[in-house]
Amino acid sequence: MLGCRLLNNHSKATVMTTDISRRLFINSSASMVVAAGTSALLAASPAASAQTVITAAGSVSPTDETFWSKVADQYLVSSDIINLENGYYGMMTKAVMADYQKNIELLNLHSSYYLRRTYDDSGLTAVRAQIAAVAGVLPEEIAITRGATEALQNLITNYKPLKPGDVAMYADLDYDSTQYAMNYLKERRGATVVSINMPEPVSRQGVLDAYAAAFAANPKTRLLLLTHISHRTGFVMPIAEISALAKARNIDVIVDAAHSWGQIDFRIPDLNVDFAGFNLHKWMGAPLGVGFLYIRKQRLADIDRAFADDDWDASDIRSRVHSGTTNSANVMTVPAALAAHTSLGAANKQARLRYLRDRWVSQVRNIKGIEILAPDAPGSYGAITSFRMTGKVTKADNLAVANELREKYKIFTVRRGGVAAGNCVRVSTALFTKPSDLDRLALALKTMASA
Numbered sequence: 001m002l003g004c005r006l007l008n009n010h011s012k013a014t015v016m017t018t019d020i021s022r023r024l025f026i027n028s029s030a031s032m033v034v035a036a037g038t039s040a041l042l043a044a045s046p047a048a049s050a051q052t053v054i055t056a057a058g059s060v061s062p063t064d065e066t067f068w069s070k071v072a073d074q075y076l077v078s079s080d081i082i083n084l085e086n087g088y089y090g091m092m093t094k095a096v097m098a099d100y101q102k103n104i105e106l107l108n109l110h111s112s113y114y115l116r117r118t119y120d121d122s123g124l125t126a127v128r129a130q131i132a133a134v135a136g137v138l139p140e141e142i143a144i145t146r147g148a149t150e151a152l153q154n155l156i157t158n159y160k161p162l163k164p165g166d167v168a169m170y171a172d173l174d175y176d177s178t179q180y181a182m183n184y185l186k187e188r189r190g191a192t193v194v195s196i197n198m199p200e201p202v203s204r205q206g207v208l209d210a211y212a213a214a215f216a217a218n219p220k221t222r223l224l225l226l227t228h229i230s231h232r233t234g235f236v237m238p239i240a241e242i243s244a245l246a247k248a249r250n251i252d253v254i255v256d257a258a259h260s261w262g263q264i265d266f267r268i269p270d271l272n273v274d275f276a277g278f279n280l281h282k283w284m285g286a287p288l289g290v291g292f293l294y295i296r297k298q299r300l301a302d303i304d305r306a307f308a309d310d311d312w313d314a315s316d317i318r319s320r321v322h323s324g325t326t327n328s329a330n331v332m333t334v335p336a337a338l339a340a341h342t343s344l345g346a347a348n349k350q351a352r353l354r355y356l357r358d359r360w361v362s363q364v365r366n367i368k369g370i371e372i373l374a375p376d377a378p379g380s381y382g383a384i385t386s387f388r389m390t391g392k393v394t395k396a397d398n399l400a401v402a403n404e405l406r407e408k409y410k411i412f413t414v415r416r417g418g419v420a421a422g423n424c425v426r427v428s429t430a431l432f433t434k435p436s437d438l439d440r441l442a443l444a445l446k447t448m449a450s451a
């Protein structure tokens with residue numbers, strides 16, 4: 001297949017090293033990765049082959065605008081507004097989009113014959129294997145879900161070791177639906193649910209101290225929910241370190257990695273946890289409606305089957321989620337999204353996203369009246385950072401700030417609540433964000449702060 005690369009089931013995609021001097025490689029195939037075992041039905045369509053995929057050979061400077069403008073060109077972005085609300089979900093590249101369209105057409109053309117006879121057996125297995133390979137774990141430690149919510153709800157509510165009276169703990173920065181799932185443990189499992197607040201200003205040491213104090217104050221803690229990157233503020237939690245504190249007290253950690261994989265550069269073993277839920281439709285750029293859960297192999301027995309699932313043996317992680325009939329085209333497109341990610345390189349992507357975040361934060365951090373809610377320490381932020389105009393802590397205040405940015409400056413952001421110290425406005429950049437867009441944001445914020 002012209003211009004196609006096969007992603008080895010058990011290794012990262014190979015980085016192409018031709019034309020190193022330009023540090024840029026344009027692959028003329030969109031559907032550059034095809035799940036091993038899929039049939040000739042999956043031949044690249046003309047629409048897909050017209051797209052380009054940028055591959056970095058090694059490390060690329062985050063300020064190399066020639067390179068990054070090519071990366072930005074991979075996306076078709078509306079010019080109606082400067083969209084700095086890219087945390088909701090990730091835009092697909094044109095190549096991933098073309099692959100997705102091809103997969104939708106294929107499913108419609110061949111219908112049940114394809115899904116029953118070809119895809120179920122080999123396609124899905126290959127997709128799981130590819131996710132696992134990029135994430136650094138075993139395929140049998142992965143089960144595909146419709147997103148992080150489904151992954152985390154299954155992990156939290158089916159966590160077996162929790163006994164009545166045990167403490168299940170979460171924090172203000174955790175995601176709403178995962179907080180709800182933790183609260184459910186009180187109603188359904190007789191757990192004591194404890195919610196703590198993260199310090200503000202937040203710091204790595206501050207959260208370590210907060211968790212150490214919370215564990216000491218709640219010696220019956222058995223389960224802890226942690227969010228790798230807070231969707232409220234953008235703060236990156238030191239998961240491995242908190243998990244080490246927790247493990248020393250026999251506390252299990254479930255990590256909400258909805259925002260982190262694809263935004264920052266890590267593999268699952270780096271987290272030092274046994275349970276985690278992920279999205280593929282945010283920073284991995286897969287179509288909407290796909291994520292996965294991870295359970296370390298040795299801990300599978302500690303998560304119950306989903307609704308007494310009998311489709312799979314209890315020794316198979318796939319019995320831990322039962323979604324019913326879902327959109328298979330988005331799952332079939334995951335390899336293309338993973339390939340776009342690995343072609344660029346997780347470290348390059350992280351560096352560029354951090355550079356873009358720094359671009360606006362560095363211009364306003366010291367402006368009186370503007371509070372930045374994620375610190376500048378290298379491991380503490382990615383693409384997302386929230387801000388608050390000093391004293392403006394209510395929902396209405398922050399809706400007004402986001403509205404002003406949108407109406408007056410044509411910049412789209414989103415209000416976020418739930419932070420103990422008050423509401424805020426979240427700014428999330430993307431690979432197609434232009435540095436000049438962020439200069440415009442910084443200027444708008446300076447003007448608003450001085451009004």
Ligand SMILES: Cc1ncc(COP(=O)(O)O)c(C=O)c1O
Nearest residue numbers: 147148149150175231256258279
């Ligand atoms: C921190 C966090 N966790 C979990 C989720 C749930 O993800 P999804 O709605 O895609 O399942 C989100 C969604 O924004 C999130 O920000």
